[in-house]
Amino acid sequence: MPDTLNDKLVVAISSRALFNLEAGHKVFEEEGLEAYRHYQVEHEDCVLEPGEAFLLVRKLLNINHLLGDVPRVEVILLSRNSADTGLRVFNSIEEYGLDIRRAAFCGGESPYRYVPAFNSHLFLSTDVDDVRSALKDGFAAATVLSSISKERQETDELRIAFDGDAVIFSDEAERVYQQSGLQAFTEAERSSAHQPLPGGPFKPFLAMLQDIQLEFGERHCPIRTALVTARSTTAHERVIRTLRSWNIRLDEAIFLGGLDKGAFLKAFQADMFFDDQVRHCDSARAHVTTGHVPHGVTNELKERVLNTESEQEE
Template sequence: MSSGFGKKLVIAISSRALFDLDDSHQIYQEQGLEAYARYQIDHEDDILSPGEAFPMVQKLLRINERLGGESRVEVLLLSRNSADTGLRVFNSIEHYGLDITRAAFSGGESPYRYVSAFGCHLFLSTDAQDVRSALENGVAAATLMSSSSPQEGSDSTLKFAFDGDAVLFSDESEQIYKSQGLDAFTENEKSSAREPMSGGPFKAFLSALHGLQAEFPPLESPIRTALVTARSAPAHERVIRTLRAWNIRIDESLFLGGLDKSAFLRAYGADVFFDDQELHCDSAGQHIATGHVPHGVANS
C-alpha cells in the first residue's frame, strides 16, 4: 500500500456512488459513449443530486473539522469518465462544498487499478466487477446498492455496520456451515473458541477506523462501529476473542441468531452496512445504504 497519505484514512468512491447519475448512465447504455459524452458536457453546469454514499462522505469529511482542520480523512474520486465528461462531477463536488481534490478519470477503463496506488483502505462503487477486482487485490470494497428509501443518520455520528464472516473475518467458518450444516458449524466454533479467526477483506479498514477513533476521547468519537451477525451463543465467544486478539474495538455487537437484520440496523441508525450475502443486502437496502461484499463461499 502506498504511504503517500501517511496515517490518513483513505476512501475511494466512484462518481455513480457519490452522485445520482442514473439518467446519464441510461443514455450511455441506450445510445453509446458519444451521446453520453455530449449529454454530460451539455449539462456540466447542472448540479447532480446526491447518491447512495453522499451522506457518508459528508460525515467523513466533517471529521477533519472536528480535528481542528487536521486532515486525517481523504476521500478521492475514481471514475470511468474522462476528465472532459467528469467536469460535471467536479462542479457538483464544488457546489456541495466537499473537500475532494484528488481523482482518477480512466476514460472508460476500469479505475480499480488505482486503488492500491492511492493506498486506499476502502473502495465503494456501483460496478460489481470493479469491486471484485479490488477485493482480489487485497482492498476492502463493496458494491453500493440502490436503497428503496435511503435515510441519512439522525445525528452527526458516522455509523458503520459490518457482517462478520466473509467481511470482517475470513469465511473459514462459513464454509463449514455451508458444507456441513449448523450443528457442525456450532461445534467447530465451540472447539475453536480460543483460536482467533483469520481476517476478512474488511479487517484492515476496521483497524484504520479504530485508529481514527483513538484520536478522540472514548465518548466523543464521531465514528461508531457495529458488528451485526447471524451468529448466536455459543458461536459468539470466538468473535469476541478474535477482536480482542486483534486489539480492535467494536462499539456495538449484535448476535441475532438468524433474525432479519433490517430492524436492528434501523435501530442502530447505520449510515452504511456491509454484508457478503445478497439476500441480506436486499433486505437492508430497503432502508439504509448497503454495500454488497462479493467475497467468500456465498459468492463462489
C-alpha cells in the same frame, strides 16, 4: 517534500456511488458514448443529486474538521468518465463543499487499478466487476446498492455496521456451515473459541477507523461501529476473542441468530452496512445504505452456479 497519504484513512469511491448519475448512464446505454458526452457537457452546470454513498462521504470528510490539526481522512474519486465529461462531477463536488482533492478519470476504462496506487483502505463502486477485482487484490471493497427506502434518520455521528464472516473475518467458519450445516458450525466454533479467526477484507479498514476513534480521546467520538451478525450467542465467544486478540473494539455487537438484519440496522441508524450475502443486503437496503461484499464461499458458490447455467445455455 511531496505530499503522502501515509497515516490517513483513504476511501476511494466511484462517481456513480457518490452522485446520482442514472440519467446520464441511461443515455449511454440507449444512445452510446457520443450522446453521453454531449449530454454531460450540456448539463455540466446542473448540480448532481447525491448518490447512495454521499452521506457517508460527507461524514467521513467532516472528521477532518472535528480533529482540526492534520487531516486524517482522504476521499479519492475514481471514475470511468474522461476529465471532459467529468467536469459536471467536479462542479458538483465544489457546490456541495466536499473536500475531495484527488481524482482519476479513466476515459472509459476501469479505474480500480488506482485503488492500490492511492493506498486505499476502502473502495466503493456500483460496478461489481471492479469491486471483485479490488477484493482479489486484497482491498476492502463493496458494491453500493440502490436503496429501496429513501427515508433516513440522519445523525451527527458516522455510523458503520459490518457483518462478520467473510467481511471482518475470513470465511473459514462460513465454509464449515456451507459444507456441514449449523450443528457442525456451532461445534467447530465452540471447540475453536480460543483460536482467533483469520482477518477478512475489511479488517484493515476497521482497524484504521478505530485508530481515528482513539484520537478523540475523552472527547465525544463522532464515529460509532457495530457488528451485526447472523450468528447466535452460541457462537459468540470466538468472535469476541478474535477482536480482543486484534486489539479492536466495536461499539456494538448484535447476534441475531438468523433473524433479518434490516430492522436492527434501522435501529442502529447505519450510514453504511457491509455484508457478503445478498439476502442480508436485500433486508438491509430497505432501511439503510448497503454495500455488498462479493467475497467468500457464499459468493463463490453463486458464481459457480451462474457459470454453469451460462455454459449450459451456450
